[in-house]
Each structure stands twice: as structure tokens, then as C-alpha cells.
Amino acid sequence: MSGILQNRASRSRTATSRPAGERPASALPPRPSRLGQTVATAVVGLVLLVSAATLDVEWSDLRGLPAAVAEYAALMFADPDWSRLPRALFEMWRSISMAWLGAMLCVVVSIPLGMLAAQGVGPAWLRLALRGLFAVIRAVPEVIIALVLLTVTGLTPFTGALALGIAGIGTQGKWTYETVETLRDGAADAVRAAGGGRTAVVRWALWPAALPALLSFALYRFEINIRMSAVLGIVGAGGIGSMLANYTNYREWDTVGMLLIVVVVTTMAVDAVSGALRRRIMEGA
Template sequence: MSTLTATPPRFSLAAPARPSRLRPTLTAIVVGLVVVIATANLGIDWNKLAEMPGELLRYGALMFDPPNWEKLPRALFEMWRSISMAWLGAILCVFLSIPLGILAAHNVGPVWVRIPLRVFFAVIRAVPEVIIALILLTVTGLTPFTGALALGIAGIGTQAKWVYETVESTPVGATEALRAAGGGVLEVTRWALWPAAAPALISFALYRFEINIRTSAVLGLVGAGGIGSMLSNYTNFRQWDTVGMLLIVVVVTTMVIDAISGAVRRRIMEGAKSHGMARSR
């Protein structure tokens, strides 16, 4: 009667091969060369870098030691115009980007609709708000309405991208159930995709308003009105104490709006999570 003996497993004691570092090294070299070439073509006077801290302190003292509060009422009015500009731009952007972004989602629109829309969004994202404002200035003139239109049009590219990415990431259970019951695109969008994506889309809309607040000040520098125009004028006149007051108004207003909008966005998302957990139970 023969007995079967188990052969013990053999373990290799050889050390594993070291991974190749050639690709990361070449990538680092290429990136470093690009940075060096780009920096060399900027014509930077490196000797002035040592003077920059002193210059910043000097201009800081001119602006804030102390700031001039005589123009505060007008600054608040112009800040309100910038907020109005940002709000109108956000409404226009959201009103257009939500339906267009939903159509660009792969689980909603056909390919002959999705591809042109996504190319359109990419083109808009490639054009800065200032360029759009300069183009609109020839049609609408130097008014805050120009700034609102520029903010609304420029935000469509990014906002619509957030919309279709959010719609594409929604759970597929409700969508498949509606399609199995014979629902079409409109029914699936209304009763499956929109309830799941609405909290995130509303949060993104508020975030667009926050972005527009900051951008509206920049658009004012090119004549679109608001606090940016006032800031540009007093900077050109070298009235640094008034410029310091304007900067304080811009920073404080932006921080307050960011805090309020952030609290609302957190409330929306936390409510959506709680609602989703309750439904899962």
C-alpha cells in the first residue's frame, strides 16, 4: 500500500525586481524644461523680487493707514450693483445650462445632440469672461447689464458640464424601472433623473453665484459697472486710501456672501442625504 506524501510548497527568496523609474524621471525632466523655458520667455527682472516685500508694505500703508471712508456710501451702492449683476448672471447661466446640460448627458440625449453641445460648452469655457464682456460692450454699451450678460454666457460652459456629469452619476435603478414601465425620455428625466440630481444642481447654482461675485469686480475694470469700475477709476487716480476702503468693502462682502451661500449649500446637501437614507430604509 503506497502512501502519498505532500510536496511542501517552494518559496522564492529572490528579491522582486525594482520598478523602473525611467518614465517618472523623464516626465519630471520634461516638466522642468517647460517651466524653465516658460519662465525665461517672461522677461522677469529677478532683481526686483527682493524689492517686492518693501513695495507691498509701502502700498499697504498708503491704502490702509488709514483708509478713506468718505466714499463708503457710494462704494456700498456700487457693491450692490455688482451683486445684482452677479445674481442676474447666475440666473441666466442656470436657466440655460440646466436643460442644455441634461441633454448633453449620455443617459438622456442622443449622440448627435450630446457631441455638439459638449463642443459648444468647451468653446465657451475657453473664452474668459473679460473677452465676452469686451465683445458685448460693442452692442450693449458700458452698463451693468453687459456684465450680467457676460457672466451668464461665460458660466454656461462650466455649469452645463457640472450638470451633465451630475446627471450621469445618478443611480440607475429608478431610470431602469421607468424605462421598463414604458417611460420615455421626458418621463425618465422628470421622475428619475431630476429628483436625484436636483440638490446637487441647486448647490452648484449657488456656487455659480459665489463665483460671479468675484468675477463681477474684475468685469468692472473693463467698464461693465459696479465696484470694479469704481476701483479702477480710483486706482488710475492714485487715490490709494480710497482704494483701500474699496478693497475692504469687496473682501468683507464676498466673505459674508460666501458664508451664507456655503451654509445654504450644506443645508441642501445634508437634507438630500437624509432624504436618501430615509428612502433607502
């Protein structure tokens, strides 16, 4: 009993002898401040509220939107006009060709530039310049690029393909250098240990390892171009989009419904095939 009392007394003397500013070992750390997160959330919420309040929108019209959508859906899909299906298929094929040509142009240009923009491949000044170029291209929509090219190349499908190719360089280039930078350094170190220079490292270490991912990204870019080709056709670049814009202006809703069915079915089929190819590339047989 006396030993227990002596231990308690010694612990109390130790506690009283601790400096005033020293925290006990068992005390919890201070709770992290969430002031920055709270302020950022409040600012974002305020921006959203101001944006919604300053829009020139009659919010009461939203109540009639479901009825209007149902009305036009009935006009388009109740009895589609299949008499123009052959021409629609031909224009859809032109859109697919436009998307494929744009994807190939994008891949041929963006992959070499993207690899030069990767850390450890190109010099610092070149990396910064290329990454800045990719960011500028990504900031410009495909429609704006097509409108600029229309003044040079005219109203042709080549304009749409060129616009899709230029617009895809920004995204594809970013995917390329990010893919190269995430690769493991084992193969590159082995090539350097064997006496290989920077070119040998790219050729025998980085390129074989990055190729499956880059091919997958190229196919995904083709899927995106299929959708965008219809949009570019609306501004005069040809393809199914031009046909869709013309019949929409003429208010021939039964033909518009048929064109939308062709676009949706074709896009889903291309996505299914492209997705299967991408899985085969990334995962094997």
C-alpha cells in the same frame, strides 16, 4: 531520514525538469517600467525652466517687493476715506445684482443643455456638439467675453451680467452632465420598467436625484460671479470694479483701501451665507 532524502531528490528532479523559459511559481513579477512617467516629468520641468528663462523679468526686483507692498498697504489701510462709503455700497449692490442675474441666466440655459449632453439622455451627435460648445466657452475668459459684448451693449451693468451668464454656461453645463452621469440607475430602471420613455426617465428619475447637487452648483456659481463682477467692472462693465479702477487711476489710495475693505467684507459675507445654504441643500437640516 531516508524519506527526507527521497523528497529532496524528487524536488530537485522537478526543478531540473522545468523548461528553461518557464518562471518559478515563487518568482517576483517584473518591476513595472516608469519610463513614461520619468519622461513626462522631465518634459514638464524643461517647459517650466524655459518659460522662466524666457520671461522678461528682473528677478532682482523681487527683493524690493515686500517693502513696496508694505508701503502701498499703509497708504490704503492706514487711514481709509469713509466719506464715499454710501456710493461704494451702492456700487457693490450693483455688482451683486450683476452676479445674481448672470448666475440665473447661466442656470436657466446650462441645466437643460447639460442634461441633454449626459450619457443616455441626448443622442450621440447632440452630446458631442454640446460638450464641444461647453469646452469652447470655458476656454474664453469672462473679460474677453465682456470686451466683445461692449461693442454691442455698451458700458452698462447688463454687459457684465450677460458676460458672467455666458461664461458660466460652459462650467455649469459640464457640472450638470457629470452629475447626471454619476447617478445610480435604480430609479431610471424602475421608470423604464413601468413603461416610461426617455422624457419620463429625465422627469421622474434623473431630475429629482440631481436637483440638490445642481442647486448647490448654482449657488457656487453665484459666489464665483461675485468675485468676477469686480474684475469686469475694471473693463467698464459697471459696479464696484469701475469705481475701484477710477480711484486707482487717480492714485487716491485711501479711497481704494476703503473700496477693497467693502469688497472683501461683502464677498466673505456672501460666501458664508451661500456656503450655509449649500450645506443645507446637500446635507439637510
